[in-house]
Amino acid sequence: AARLELTRLVKRYGEVEAVREVSLTIDPGEFVTLLGPSGSGKSTTLAMIAGFETPTSGTITLGDRDITTLSTHKRNLGMVFQGYALFPHMTVFDNVAFPLALRKISKSDIRERVTEALATVGLGQFADRRPSALSGGQQQRVALARAFVHRPKILLMDEPLSALDKSLRRQMQIELRRLHQTLGTTVLFVTHDQEEALSLSDRIVVMNEGAIAQIGSPTEMYENP
């Protein structure tokens, strides 16, 4: 596992300064949430870590490696983003196998790892179904399995639960916490929901107008809102 370090990250879109000098160190295995209102720069920060956007200035390092301009597929990330949907024509198994198939892993290893990932999210019996035959919560769990099946260094999640209804959302929060403990992977999670941030995170980073406004553990945040 490696430390993720953002140093004075800036992203400008013309006149708009979406992210302003964000500096943040995330320890291996930590669950960190970016919390803030719409337009505060959370998605843009995540997009730069994912390699979807290039910073205007600043650096991103993973361990001793500068990944600021590295292409997405070389960063070894797992992602659950809105608009990063499951492939509807593929089975659940093939959806989860997809990141492994890209990596030239043997068929028997793929079978073993996909089976294990589906068991971890409690969907072993649904491997041969299409996503459309699953509930919203089950589809979200397939997306999660696909995000961690290749054992990424970091899991990036941008509002992964926002499409779910309240009770499913609560259930998925509990599952996410359990999954984080099982995998020990570093997680960077984006939400505008304060309650969700408090219940999930080791540490909460509050963003406002492109900058970090506050950082603390859920307990610290609860006591000094």
Ligand code: ADP
């Ligand atoms: P959040 O994820 O907190 O809702 P975003 O990172 O999506 O915030 O957006 C931060 C600011 O940057 C907003 O003002 C948004 O309109 C602007 N922005 C984001 N992406 C782009 C883009 N591709 N082009 C122009 N402006 C953008």
Ligand code: ADP
């Ligand atoms: P989210 O709600 O997840 O933050 P957004 O709706 O803000 O997503 O953004 C969705 C996509 O549109 C992103 O790729 C973002 O970079 C882009 N985007 C956001 N704001 C603008 C903008 N003002 N102009 C152009 N593109 C934008």
